[in-house]
Amino acid sequence: MNISTDPWVWIAAILTLAIFSFLYKENPLYRFAEHLYVGIANGYAITFYWHRVLVPSFFDRVGAASTPIATKIWLIVIAVIGALYFTRFIPKVSWLVRIPIAIVLGYACGASIPRAIDAEIIRQAKATIITRASFAHWQTGLWAVIILLGVIATISYFFFSSERKGVLKPLSYAGIIFIMIGFGASFGYTVMARISLFIGRLQFLLGDWLGLIK
Amino acid sequence: MGRATLYVPGLSSMADVATIASLNILGEVAKKTAQFGTPLIVPTSDPIVYTVAREVVKESYTAAGRPDAFHQDIVFFVTDQQFAFAAAVDGIMTREKPATNFLIGMFWAESLILAETGAATGAIQIAGTDAIAQLPFFITACDYTLIGEELYAASAYISREPVLLGAIKAQDYAKALITIIIVAFSLIALGLNLPVLKWL
Amino acid sequence: MEKENILIRLQRIDRRWIYLVLWLVVMIPLIFPFKIQPQPTPSVEKLFNYIDTMPENKALAISVDFTPDTRAELQPMVVALLRHAFATQHRVGILTVQVYGLGLAEEAIRQVTAEFNANANTRADSVIYGEDYVFWGWTTPVLTVMLGMGERITNVFPIDYYGNRTETLPIMQHIKNYDDIGILVTIAASAIPRSWINYAQTQFGVNLSCGITAVSAADFYPYVNSGQFIGMLAGMKGAAEYEQLVRERMVKNGMEWVLRNRGTEAMSSQTAAHLAIMAFIVIGNIAFFATRRKRK
């Protein structure tokens, strides 16, 4: 055993145990830790929004003598629009907050449409189509056929406009089988993920704090 | 008749489509509980969802001809803290032992705690969410689960809102088109050996 | 009668007993590990081989797009990727599109550069900031980063994490935009890798791969299958496999150092815990069906 003498490791260990105490019972220590977390996380974000965005992209440029005056005015106009976010907390003019939101939201939606169709729909459809090249090896060919059938079956399960009869009935039934296998895969992987997170905390408690792991 | 129905409309805000879909379904469930005189419990974790949910339930009780049966305690606000909310609903489940639990809307990690306690109290559980990471848990812990888009479809058919129904139709056409392209191009590629992938 | 009582009691057991079992099942193998080595899966090997054989003038970009909550699963990937790039003498650029990912990237960089510089004898062996690697840091919003890096990285990140003007760094003469990046690996716990595909790859054709939490790994297989991602690291197991490949590569390059591999270290506990969870499900189901049949 080789217990850490670093005061910060002790602070981290105590905070870790404070959160774990929730497993026994909801308690003041847990509530303390939870509220502390929200505060620190926001303080951290403020730090970097200030130092790494507002200062270099706005204040440094507006303050620099080399920046043309037109650019300075332009930057200040943008900053004023950004500052409209503050109106959210002033009831009388709070609708003005919609202006900066509209600029960010509109651009993001517009930029996403053509690119998402290309990347998510066309590329994915292309990968599903079987060609003679898919049969370079009989196995890869067979897997490609299964994927094609699985994709169609899954789509038909989420087809709501008409009743599930005729060809749709067996297809959507096959679809639910594919969906369940897919969810089973997610389930197994999720178990792995959750356990990993706990292992990570024990690696800290047993290793970095108590020095029990070599 | 005696045991209550619990309806949790998720933990998210009105900004989530799943929440809106859930409130549409809540309206229909409330009509049924009003008709049969079953007690209804609707805990919420967002102040705006709380206000909307109360209106929805009130309307349903009036529509079912039982405005007298509606009272202020049916829909209530618990807390906006994720695990505190889960703990509170947990308490309701173990105390009231509802016959049916509806967990419909947007859920995160608390889905496990809710579904687990509900299963342990022996309630019939009906879940629905578009949070894909939570779906496998709901499927194994609940009796019926609306998977992703099924939730929207259910809500559209229940509410009969033309805008929602239209959206479902349009997306169905798009899906049919994708299917046709995949199948047709595969057949052309296999049969005629044409470079179909270059056409897309 | 006796048997039924046990089964009913088994179903009503307090959850805290189960918590205790899990705690022990994970803790004991961490202190007393049994020897098991993960075998690399095809998707992990694919990414490793790609980086391993990348031309020397192409840089590796790592985007640390996760937050502290999933550190256990994903931080080992960042560490392993950095070791791999330094061991094969590729230039590295590190960034994040998540403000809370900054500190994690900083931790990984500090750790790995210290490892290499502690074992270095010559300039060629050591890793130097601004020449061999650069930490661009973070800026917002996501679109500014993903689209802007296709044109000029120094415009997206006018100053780096430490506050240097990026144009003054020698390494930036060699990494101007995506054209100089051999592969960009996004390590994330959310849908961010899909944004990288949509914006960076669709428009600029940059090669991508991802390291991802196991929770969403199954959802990303369609992109590996379509070739939009070159391989993928899934969860702590993916990290452990990559650690093994990097360790072999380093030994081959004569770097026989003793380094901590947190992913590999965890595999004994992971195995034990999987068995425990499966046992929980099986026992729970037996009790459930036995009592249900009785009730009927």
Next chain:
Amino acid sequence: MQRRIPLIIVLLTGIFGAVAFFVPYPAIRNADEIMRNDVQRIITAFSLVLGVGSIVQHHLLKIRRKAQFWPYSYITIVALVITAIIGVFGGIDVTRPGVLPTRVGNFSFHIQTIYSNMMVPLAATMFSLLAFFMSSAAYRAFRARNLEATLLLLAAFILMLGAVPLGRFIHHRLPAFAEWILAVPNTASKRGILFGVELGIFATSLKIILGIERGWLGGGGK
């Protein structure tokens, strides 16, 4: 006006965002770069006000109303203010300290130190509680109650065994089989779901730009 102006802006910026992808004309390219590097970046930086402001407002309200557990709200506010002061005035790079010293003797309270030793353990531990919730749900709730759930659990078991090194001792093909499940049937079903999700996102984006979907206007006022 309170609705029309934002809707017009959304329409214009939306069209611009899409057009910039199709038109490689230098003037458009430059305009797009200014849009991203200046407009989007500076405005988004201010959006932090929304997040931080709501949290502070929420907790001040709790304190004023003496709501349940209100004294804890002081912890959030004090932690937020102190962390922000240390970060903003103490500087980011240790070798280039800011106006505020971040070290007393041997004890450092630099922003990165606070991040590594307070924020990381708090966040990581909070998330690791899920391992426990899941294990107890595994015992008490995950039932093979019908064919679908049985299939799901079966696939999950194969994956959980295949995912750990133990799998290959049970059967040497087991890890490969788990990988096949992921690469073939899983890929098929996830891709099918993906098409639906993507069409939904596409429809929503289009509806926002065209002003049919107006939920976001709820961001403030009536």
